[in-house]
Amino acid sequence: xxxxxxxxxxxxxxxxxxxxxxxxxxxxxxxxxxxxxxxxxxxxxxxxxxxxxxxxxxxxxxxxxxxxxxxxxxxxxx
Numbered sequence: 001x002x003x004x005x006x007x008x009x010x011x012x013x014x015x016x017x018x019x020x021x022x023x024x025x026x027x028x029x030x031x032x033x034x035x036x037x038x039x040x041x042x043x044x045x046x047x048x049x050x051x052x053x054x055x056x057x058x059x060x061x062x063x064x065x066x067x068x069x070x071x072x073x074x075x076x077x078x
Contacts, residue, residue, distance in 0.1 A: 020070070 019027070038054075041047045054060065 041050055
């Protein structure tokens with residue numbers, strides 16, 4: 001579970017505004033690795049467990065909130 005704990009800590013960090021202004025090279029590498037792992041989640045019992053763990057810790061919810069708050073407006077916004 002150590003790998004999941006590291007990535008959950010990273011996700012809590014990367015959803016913060018601080019990451020936009022200041023982050024270490026290690027944090028960048030960890031974020032890149034997390035993205036690769038997330039893209040490679042398999043459709044099996046282990047994949048479902050990892051997705052459940054990510055959802056349980058509000059990683060997706062927090063990331064979407066961050067994007068909605070910080071993304072530039074689109075010319076198609078109503």
